[in-house]
Amino acid sequence: MNKQCLGATVTTGGTRFRVWAPQARHVDLVVEDPSCGGAGPLAPRRLSAAGDGLHELFAPDLGAGTRYRFRLDGQRLFPDPASRYQPAGVHGPSEVVDPSVFRWRDGGWQGRSTTELVIYELHIGTFTPAGTFAAATARLAQLQELGITAIELMPVADFPGRWNWGYDHAALWAPAHAYGRPDELRALVDEAHALGLAVLLDVIQNHLGPDGAYVAAFGPFLTHRHHTPWGPAVNLDDRGSAAVRAFLLENAEHWLSEYHLDGLRLDAIEALCDASPTHFLAELSARVAALPGPRRYLFAEDDRNLNRVVQPHAAGGYGLDGVWTDDFHQVLRRLVAGDRRGSCDDFPATTTALAATINDGWWYQGQTLASTGAPRGSDPRGLAPQQLIYFLQNHDQVGNRPFGERLHHTSGADLYHAASALLLFLPQTPLLFMGQEWAASTPFLFFTDHKPEIGRRVREGRWREARARLAGEPRAELPDPQQPASFERSKLDWLEREREPHHRTLQLYRALLQLRRELRGPARAESPCEGALLVRRGEHLLLVALQAELALPLPTVGAELLCTAAPPFAATPRPPQRQGDQLHFAAPAAVIFGPARG
Numbered sequence: 001m002n003k004q005c006l007g008a009t010v011t012t013g014g015t016r017f018r019v020w021a022p023q024a025r026h027v028d029l030v031v032e033d034p035s036c037g038g039a040g041p042l043a044p045r046r047l048s049a050a051g052d053g054l055h056e057l058f059a060p061d062l063g064a065g066t067r068y069r070f071r072l073d074g075q076r077l078f079p080d081p082a083s084r085y086q087p088a089g090v091h092g093p094s095e096v097v098d099p100s101v102f103r104w105r106d107g108g109w110q111g112r113s114t115t116e117l118v119i120y121e122l123h124i125g126t127f128t129p130a131g132t133f134a135a136a137t138a139r140l141a142q143l144q145e146l147g148i149t150a151i152e153l154m155p156v157a158d159f160p161g162r163w164n165w166g167y168d169h170a171a172l173w174a175p176a177h178a179y180g181r182p183d184e185l186r187a188l189v190d191e192a193h194a195l196g197l198a199v200l201l202d203v204i205q206n207h208l209g210p211d212g213a214y215v216a217a218f219g220p221f222l223t224h225r226h227h228t229p230w231g232p233a234v235n236l237d238d239r240g241s242a243a244v245r246a247f248l249l250e251n252a253e254h255w256l257s258e259y260h261l262d263g264l265r266l267d268a269i270e271a272l273c274d275a276s277p278t279h280f281l282a283e284l285s286a287r288v289a290a291l292p293g294p295r296r297y298l299f300a301e302d303d304r305n306l307n308r309v310v311q312p313h314a315a316g317g318y319g320l321d322g323v324w325t326d327d328f329h330q331v332l333r334r335l336v337a338g339d340r341r342g343s344c345d346d347f348p349a350t351t352t353a354l355a356a357t358i359n360d361g362w363w364y365q366g367q368t369l370a371s372t373g374a375p376r377g378s379d380p381r382g383l384a385p386q387q388l389i390y391f392l393q394n395h396d397q398v399g400n401r402p403f404g405e406r407l408h409h410t411s412g413a414d415l416y417h418a419a420s421a422l423l424l425f426l427p428q429t430p431l432l433f434m435g436q437e438w439a440a441s442t443p444f445l446f447f448t449d450h451k452p453e454i455g456r457r458v459r460e461g462r463w464r465e466a467r468a469r470l471a472g473e474p475r476a477e478l479p480d481p482q483q484p485a486s487f488e489r490s491k492l493d494w495l496e497r498e499r500e501p502h503h504r505t506l507q508l509y510r511a512l513l514q515l516r517r518e519l520r521g522p523a524r525a526e527s528p529c530e531g532a533l534l535v536r537r538g539e540h541l542l543l544v545a546l547q548a549e550l551a552l553p554l555p556t557v558g559a560e561l562l563c564t565a566a567p568p569f570a571a572t573p574r575p576p577q578r579q580g581d582q583l584h585f586a587a588p589a590a591v592i593f594g595p596a597r598g
Helices: 133-137 140-146 182-194 241-258 280-289 327-337 342-346 351-360 395-399 407-411 413-425 452-470 484-488 494-498 502-516
Strands: 007-011 014-020 027-031 048-051 054-059 067-072 119-122 150-153 171-175 198-203 222-228 231-234 263-266 297-301 322-324 365-368 375-377 388-391 429-433 524-526 532-537 540-545 550-553 559-563 577-579 582-585 589-594
Touching (some): 140 182, 140 502, 327 351, 351 532, 413 540, 413 589, 494 502
Parallel strands (some): 119 150, 263 297
Antiparallel strands (some): 222 231, 577 582
16 A cells, blocks of 8 residues: 555645455445535446555546545445545545645744753643633643643544544544534644644544544455454554554654654554564554654654664664653652552652652563563663653543542642652653643543444443442432533633642742742652652752641752742642751642742
């Protein structure tokens, strides 16, 4: 399968249609009749076999805006697996899109260095009341002013229903019609670049959604050779896998090239099962590195702590730029929120363990997990700090909790502010989850809008997980992911940014991100006593007390630059007091010392 070949491509004098359908004897293009408002089809047109399971047709009379489907072997109609837009949803016709019509303004954009990245994860549907690309674009300047340097969009590939997290994707190439048209996503990226913001996109290549993912009807996209939490694996190493790999490689390039994106976040790569001599991820990273223009990034979600994910090809690695690592979050969450159930129970709740995690990069380096009895992790030595993405919360760590609680809902403001200072002081790449910067009152719940039977299975599965996590604790009725209220309640309330107590947290994040720009070099952490952390980074030093009534050695050099327990960040200021050569913390707090500012 040649690159840049799938879907409907507008060219000089018409449109070329090309589809991979190796199991079909013949494929027909069925175009909706514009004279009857798209209610009826025009006469079908037969595509020609082009080898390697490809079928193609050049139509000189068709252009942008044409709505069409493919009919396989004279039977059922399907949307294009490489559709650029699904105006009526994933079950409807595809629409021909001409990306060359959009007038980009980002010709001078050179991208961002990985050492500069402060990533802000957001969900288009709940980031604003309107839940559209255009509405999100209007908020980008506020993120830039805060100190964010990159936004990461949760999946935008079209999904069934009116709302979804995006991981039930069905149209792998088409921006969700609920969020707007393709050019509105382009406009978001264009404006982000004008503001100096890189744009990353969460893409799902490890499974298909449960409804409307018709690509599996066209060929052997899935295989029973491997199994994943979603069922059969995407076919990366079984019969017909060469075309599937080419489909996914072109899909990644499509998002990066047609939308000028700066990088991709690859979901749950442990489910990309591939026993090929060259792993799919290594092939993908080589393909992305060869793209013209500013450097693009590939970040992975991976729960195995595998160093080869980010090691270079020459060392046998996949060559990705960074990996989400849960260990920092898990240890810190146990310390500040007391979590024990779920995956947190596999982690120690000590500041000694937190310091070791920071120094090494992750906690598990081959030790046995108590919950599974299996070893987890590898040696993190040699990994650069910016290759590890740290967070206090993300969509999973909030949304997979039974009631969608954010960290500050269970930790309290003092501990939340201290943990925030720690995250943004470290050289690892920080990721914030939308609303984190003002301690948003709104939850982030799990929500779907599936057909009744699929919705019932989703509801029962989520409730079963929630009850196991709650372990009999008396709590209110569990939210129903299928109810519109679960989606509506998850929308950010932007007005509360300027109200207390939220505005104090917003001021803290703004100050921390401004100070972060002054920090240089690696960090070294230690725990002088349980409940306390001391982190040195170049000429700066951070003291963190995660317990009250602690006395820590007073730094002998540098001026106090920021204290989370002092005005204007604390509702009831209780900054630590100097007592001789010690600093006494009456409440949890973080203090940053460094060269005095002129």
